[in-house]
Amino acid sequence: MSGILFVISGPSGVGKSTVRKEVMKRCKGLRYSVSYTARTPRPGETNGVDYYFVSEGTFLEMRDQGEFIEWARVHGNLYGTSRRQMEEWLENGLDVILEIDVQGAMQVKMNYPQGIFIFIAPPSLKELGQRLRGRNTDEEEVILLRMTNAQSELQSIRDYDYLIVNDDLNRTMATFRAVIIAERCRIR
Amino acid sequence: MSGILFVISGPSGVGKSTVRKEVMKRCKGLRYSVSYTARTPRPGETNGVDYYFVSEGTFLEMRDQGEFIEWARVHGNLYGTSRRQMEEWLENGLDVILEIDVQGAMQVKMNYPQGIFIFIAPPSLKELGQRLRGRNTDEEEVILLRMTNAQSELQSIRDYDYLIVNDDLNRTMATFRAVIIAERCRIR
DSSP states (O other), X not given: XXXXXXXXXXXXXXXXXXXXXXXXXXXXXXXXXOEEEOSOOOTTOOBTTTEEEOOHHHHHHHHHTTOEEEEEEETTEEEEEEHHHHHHHHHTTOEEEEEOOHHHHHHHHHHOTTSEXXXXXXXXXXXXXXXXXXXXXXXXHHHHHHHHHHHHHGGGGGGSXXXXXXXXXXXXXXXXXXXXXXXXXXXX | OOOOEEEEEOXXXXXXXXXXXXXXXXXXXXXXXXXXXXXXXXXXXXXXXXXXXXXXXXXXXHHHTTOEEEEEEETTEEEEEEHXXXXXXXXXXXXXXXXXOHHHHHHHHHHOTTSEEEEEEOSOHHHHHHHHHHHTOSOHHHHHHHHHHHHHHGGGGGGSSEEEEOSSHHHHHHHHHHHHHHHHTBOO
């Protein structure tokens, strides 16, 4: 029996990681596929937990050897998802969560159209800007880049299966969890 | 904006009504479309709440005037769902629950393929038999008829969107609720 692949996207700062981490505490049998990145860690980020931090050289080599099921350059930084780990889990009937950007998600969708694609959106772009500034980890220039990207990512919502508007963290977690429970009893 | 149509089926005695009633207490914005039937009320059943109890003559007249979106003879008794009430709710953006047998559900699916079809199954046929006998409302002959029908209904699971196995009432209600929450944020 094959596991279910859940793919979450949403603009930077929307709260994807928080939601994903909390839901994983409450839902058994979910595996999170840690992404690779060639960017430098942000304060508080741990190698092997938040990302595998590798050099640009290593990243490009992995990419050229087909080790990524998806990869993308987002806000100028490289991100990718290892194919091997994810496929092993799915084959063993474990459900897998990927947390990736819209470009990456659409690459995954080409190979795994049966995946469940969830978009987490901010209540408004204005609120997203406030959250990004409140996070205090990025220069204003980077924040503006993230906002511009957010605007274009929101256009892709129609390519997803579910839209969760993160206006209240507890409600968002409950909704995300409901999607997982529902998809587990969906007849395929 | 149009509401979502949820259709629940499952063998007699599986606990459909209990689950549906409990979920309706916890989920706002759900309307239950009370079915019409030409059978006599069982102990505890109230006209207008559990069913609209009408004579066979009235039922057949309504049927011939196209007032039912679905109708079926189940265990020898006539059941039908009024089209008008259901459509009015859906048009007003309210989500509607129908609790109908497999034949009726498939008639509805022809007209509302966008409906969400949920099958509630017993953990086993043996357990279903125990529940039907425990209910103490039916003759052994009727129970055997229900069991035979259950067996053939289980063949139709593949025509449904979700399968919920009612092995634990609380879990079944939580799963049903999760399906409703998830479908409400599904992108259509």
